[in-house]
Amino acid sequence: MSDPQQPRGDVPRGDESDIDVAIEEPAAGSPERGTASTDAAAGASGPGVPPTREAADVPPPSRWHTMLHEIATGNAIISVLAVVLALVVGAIMIAFTDERVQQASVYFFARPGDTFQAIWDSVSGAYAALFQGAVYNFRRDNFIDGIRPLTETLTFATPLIAGGLGVALAFRVGMFNIGGRGQMLIAASVAGWIAFGFDLPWGIHMLVALVGGLIGGALWAGIAGVLKARTGAHEVIVTIMLNYVAFYLVSWMLRTPGLLQAPGSSNPKTPPMKETAIFPALLGPQYNLHFGFILAVLATVVVWWILNRSSLGFKFRAVGINPNAARVAGINVKGMYVYAMLIAGALLGLAGVSQVLGTVTSGFTAGIDAGIGFDAITVALLGRSTPWGTFAAGILFGAFKAGGFSMQAAEGVPIEIVLVVQSLIVLFIAAPPLVRTIFRLPDPEGRKRRSRATTTKEVAAK
Structure with missing residues (x-):
């Protein structure tokens, strides 16, 4: 089969620039694409001219070959490897x-x-303990006790998924939301203050605290969005500085009676959350998994719909790819920056709310974020800034957190090794050529360059 990028017989040969454009940038939906081999064979054949060797000898690639090549050159295989x-x-x-x-x-x-x-015993024992602490413990007598590690993994993954979605959404708009810690702290403070400071009916109390936390996180992130849109301030610097502002602001409120500090206590800690505001347990009181995981799943669906099915998501992606072209097309780029940071802050606010209303309900301190704001960046990178990829990455890192403690307790493996593994994942994701070289994967860009070079030489020879 001939190359569908060959020029048609009616292209003037005297204009080399026109030929190059026609070859290198063919229309994806061009009707000639489906009949390229027929046209090439007809143009090359004639009285006394046999069909070209390419049209006669080169078979089309099979579907399996095409599928395997797409898998080998895709982003998902890089994350797995x-x-x-x-x-x-x-x-x-x-x-x-x-x-x-x-x-x-x-x-x-x-x-x-x-x-x-000894090497086999140490490595297999450590990773077996990691599995039993994160997925299923075969040493338990019954299924209810054996499945507890999986519920712990999902509990740890809940704020990671929500926070990762907030970072991933900002990435898709071309912004780096490094302020997850501050957005979580503000959201947790607002939700916690509503949860322990008001008396409301069950359900309504939880809903008001949840909405209050989401608004708090959105407004705190919106500061960076407004500053970038109005003054051009870089969001990385602004969000990092806002992290410090939020931390010291919350620390001050935790040490001030009448604000967040528990009455009659000198410790920088809040009172416990009231029962009417706490997230219900999903599988009963014997497990720590709470309603926050359902909210994380719903958040994943909502972000997927925004990015892939809504006009707002189209504008987000257009601004992320090329803000100048998006501006020329009539998209309000500055407005997209503000909207993206508001939504991203609300998602990270969901992570903070899940912490105070679901995981730590006995009162929280300034360390309630537990490093999740920065771990969310790693989760978003591993998930390639896609909603479901971020969801899977959040569960993986939740498994690392849940299984890391078991690995340390059972085998004496330092917990820092799990942190090193997480860091190495980011390192390898940031260097796709290194991963492709180690596993001898084909380079998609290299194949395109070779195809273009070959076609250009064929045209030059004619």
């Missing part, structure tokens, strides 16, 4: 820090099998 590489490096670190491996390595040349056995 980045996790695999990080786990491999983590296994090396586990082996090097294990005392049994160190003892066996002393006489490695005399009995190398002992060293390899």
